[in-house]
Amino acid sequence: MVQKYLVFMVQVHLNFRLAELDSLADLHGIKTVDFTQYQRDSPFFIVELENDEQARKWISRSILTRAIYEYWGQGENYNQLHESVQQNPRFPQFLQEYRNTSFKFEFDSFGGSSSGKVNRVACIESFKYLDFQGPIRMKNPEQIFTVIEEYEPLNDNQAGETPLRLFFGREVQRSDRLRGALEKYDLKKRPYKGTTSFEAELSLVSANIAQVKPGTVMYDPFAGTGSFLTAGGHYQAIVIGSDIDGRMIRGKGTQTIKANFKKYNDSLQFLDVLTMDFTHNALRSDLLIDTILCDPPYGIRESIKVLGAKDPERFVGKENVEINGQKAYLMRDYIPTKKPYSLDALLDDLLHFAAERLPSNGRLAFWMPVANDENIETIIPLHANLELKYNCVQEFNKWSRRLLVYINRGSDFNGPQNVGLERSKERFRDRYFNGFN
Ligand SMILES: C[S@@+](CC[C@H](N)C(=O)[O-])C[C@H]1O[C@@H](n2cnc3c(N)ncnc32)[C@H](O)[C@@H]1O
The missing domain is CATH 3.40.50.150 (Vaccinia Virus protein VP39)
Structure with a gap:
């Protein structure tokens, strides 16, 4: 069975980005990536892969990618995001699988920093329907759940006021770039x-x-x-x-x-x-x-x-x-x-x-x-x-x-x-x- 993953890339060296992703998929014998959904002007790319192991291998070495997440949902605002997560066909499975694992929430963004704009505690609270019972661990949690906000930058240094799009997912692999x-x-x-x-x-x-x-x-x-x-x-x-x-x-x-x-x-x-x-x-x-x-x-x-x-x-x-x-x-x-x-x-x-x-x-x-x-x-x-x-x-x-x-x-x-x-x-x-x- 295939699962949906969200690849979060960087918007630099765009003439090299697809070649890197394609080469790394081929290097690991991952034949099923459908690049028809890839968009040059977007840092987000949703793909179907067999499992986490494939996702890990694929993105681990990447330089022009930030990370890959198991895709849970997306929306233009938080209400839409929550609806999309709850309508994900795998939602019941997610609830069961991550009910008792240790976890933390993280925020990432594209097009500017979200700091100060979003009340993070309130935002995390709004996911309470996930009903996670496991301990919250800021250091070495078993799972990291990430909210990614996409802003339209007002200028080079300033993000727009409200996000254009939001994604939610479970972190599967950080890229070589994000690991330093x-x-x-x-x-x-x-x-x-x-x-x-x-x-x-x-x-x-x-x-x-x-x-x-x-x-x-x-x-x-x-x-x-x-x-x-x-x-x-x-x-x-x-x-x-x-x-x-x-x-x-x-x-x-x-x-x-x-x-x-x-x-x-x-x-x-x-x-x-x-x-x-x-x-x-x-x-x-x-x-x-x-x-x-x-x-x-x-x-x-x-x-x-x-x-x-x-x-x-x-x-x-x-x-x-x-x-x-x-x-x-x-x-x-x-x-x-x-x-x-x-x-x-x-x-x-x-x-x-x-x-x-x-x-x-x-x-x-x-x-x-x-x-x-x-x-x-x-x-x-x-x-x-x-x-x-x-x-x-x-x-x-x-x-x-x-x-x-x-x-x-x-x-x-x-x-x-x-x-x-x-x-x-x-x-x-x-x-x-x-x-x-
Ligand atoms: C553009 S530089 C490569 C720089 C290298 N990537 C680095 O990290 O410094 C090209 C190199 O080719 C060398 N070179 C020029 N002609 C050569 C030849 N016939 N055989 C081997 N090396 C040659 C030069 O000495 C130079 O160090």
Whole structure:
């Protein structure tokens, strides 16, 4: 038998919210969520699920959700709410099931704070027909019953006088967001961070949409200061990163990626990071990689470089230069030559690598910048074996970035492809610094 649940979401990053809910449902094998009822402009979503366990699993990791409740009723005012609760077909069952459990009432709201507007004691009294006989416990009650009020905000800081809508339900699961994930991973409090560090909220959302799973291996080929490694570690994957810039992944003194993992009590999840050009990848070909999650160089803060010589002629015959009898390129302080590379070519390499290395149904997720001031069509990189599952846009003033998420469907898939083609006609870096039109 299915039961009704109320999902209470946050009204931010709306282009990512549905993808997160969909990915988390799929991750837990929950096939029955009817997304036709989902509304982008509302923080509330009523769904049918089999039981509390499904609801718990689904919402526990969510970042763009606050909590999920067993749905008891709703109304435009308290009279309507009480009527709706009492007309719920499961009302007699609710009364029986929660008659003797310890409990408390809580209030939550959307669109402003209800504090001062509602006489909470009187409001709780108005539910006396529930006839709960169990003890009221403010700390660790067995059940929490929640009244959620939806206000139309008068302005950014002020809620309207009376709620537009009210919901009542039994709390089943608070999300990762409500349990403090954003505060825990806040960049301001992170020991090692840099100019390329990715903010906590969207790196955790990315890990959810990429379906990073406990006990699997997640790889970030452009790890930098390790923001995505941190997010993967939070979801208990074993994480490995690489970066062409050894200084970035090594950090300095006590400010290292390893120190971040220690602070978060996730040290066991951190496999290692290595200095490596992604396009000359040295990871063993039989190393299993379940998920790839990254933020490739856009060429904004760092130019895109790979190992090699811009002018190879200059180096002919110099491969074997020796210093004190030792080959120069084998010395610890040898700095290899690098040459510029295009974002298109780098993303092609990333798609090829993912198609070759990910297991069937494994996900590749990466961020791609786009200038959106001119009517230039954004061409999304496509590989024949990778299904493009999500294309979530984060808009800034004159540019945007997209989280592109692909699923490896294997060589039988044969989807559309554009690898090897020049896709980005404008040079993003030049335009970022010289001004968009
Ligand atoms: C946008 S940053 C990623 C930042 C990272 N998410 C963080 O948390 O700091 C891109 C990174 O790619 C690295 N990179 C550039 N070219 C590379 C290459 N060919 N192979 C590996 N890493 C490369 C840069 O050194 C930079 O650290």
